[in-house]
Amino acid sequence: MTESASVPPGPPPGPRDPADGWVDLPGGRRFWxxxxxxxxxxxxxxxxxxxxxxxxxxxxxxxWGLxxxxxHAGEGPVEGAFREAHEETAIDVAALRPRFAALLDLGAWSYTTVVAAVPGALPVAVSDPESTGLEWVPADLVAQRALHPGLEASWPQLRAEAAAPDHVLVVDAANVVGSRPDGWWRDRTGAASRLLAGLAVLDAVGLAVDEPAADGLLPVVRRWPAVVAVLEGEARAAGDVDGVEVVRAERDGDGAVVEQVQRLVADDRATTVVTADRGLGARVEAAGGRLMRPGALLALLDG
Structure with a gap:
């Protein structure tokens, strides 16, 4: 464990941004x-x-909290979490890879916990008057600390979710490209390359999800899945892109998609396949995967 414990002299002189201020909820509860x-x-x-x-x-x-x-106004949860973390800890945000976001929504106020992977216990330092120390704490020891009530309530769920493997999005590229009549058949390689470039964007923006939460748990509202794209035929000539694992089917693309689902499910990876092919969809579900329509993915990439 590493700690930085330079103690600030006292509270800051006042709000630093118009968003700094209390929100009062019924029952006397106040949130910042x-x-x-x-x-x-x-x-x-x-x-x-x-x-x-x-x-x-x-x-x-x-x-102890997060x-x-x-x-700030117009600021997304990830942007806000990363900015605040850098201001308070000087952590290298470029080394953070978001994995999922869980939302506490109280109507007039909300709090989003962004869970991110880091390559190791990065250097940190108290760079804000709101804390007196920072530590990298083993997960087994977190509950032994005097935790902020919000973190104390959500920690068991966050710990379990963070320990689980990344979700995986497997894209049936031929089916997704073929779902939009934009002349893709004139240049199958180019169409596949454009799709791969779009999929790389998911590494930054993530995927909005609607996962119902059990009583007492926070809903996960966004995930940053690992992305696998299966190419077949002429589209196999498309080049690799950062953030996307490209699988080039030696024979039929459907068989390659099913093989990926079987491999991932065997490793306890939650797997979603993007396809509108009913026959393939039935095979995917039989193998333990979930389905997503191409239109939903394309709408996200267009946005």
Whole structure:
């Protein structure tokens, strides 16, 4: 474990952004951030998480929580979580890879926990007056700390989700490209290359999901899945792109998609296949995969 414990002299002089301010809810509850708030749960391959010891004058001062804070106007949860984490810990946000986001939605106020993978216990330093120390804490020891009530309530779920393998999106490229009559048949390789370039964007924006949560759990509202694209025929000539695993089918593309699903499900990876092919869809579901329509994916990429 590493710790930085330079103690700031006292509270800041006042709000630093118009979004800084309290939101009062019925029952006397108060939450910080007029546009809601977001925080970062950074997790190393060894299972260590970055915790922030909150300064005494802050809300729930003296507890351990996640770096984060009020979202600025027009700022997305990931952008807000990363910005706040960098301001408070000086962590290298370029090394963070988002995995999923869980939402606490109270109507007038919300808090998004962005869970991100890091390559190791990155250097951090107290660079904000809102904390007195930072530590990379093994997951097994987190619950032994005096945790912020919000983190204490969500920690069992977040820990389990963070320990699970990444979700995987397998794209039946021929079916997705063929679902839009834009002249793709005149240049199958070029059409596949454009699709791969679009899929690489998912590495940055993630995929909105609608996963119902059990009672007492937070819904996961966005995931950053690993992306596998299966190419067949002339489209196999398309080049590789960063952020996408390209599988070039030696024979039929449907068989290659099913092989990928079987491999991933055997490794306990939650797998979704993008295709409108009914026959392939039945084989995917029989192998333990889920289905997504090409139109839903294309709408996301168009956006």
């Amino acid at each position: 951030g007029r546009n809601g708030a977001a925080g970062l749960l950074a997790v190393t391959p060894a299972g260590e998480v970055l915790l922030q010891h909150r300064v005494g004058w802050s809300h729930f001062g003296g507890t 770096p984060g804070g009020a979202r």
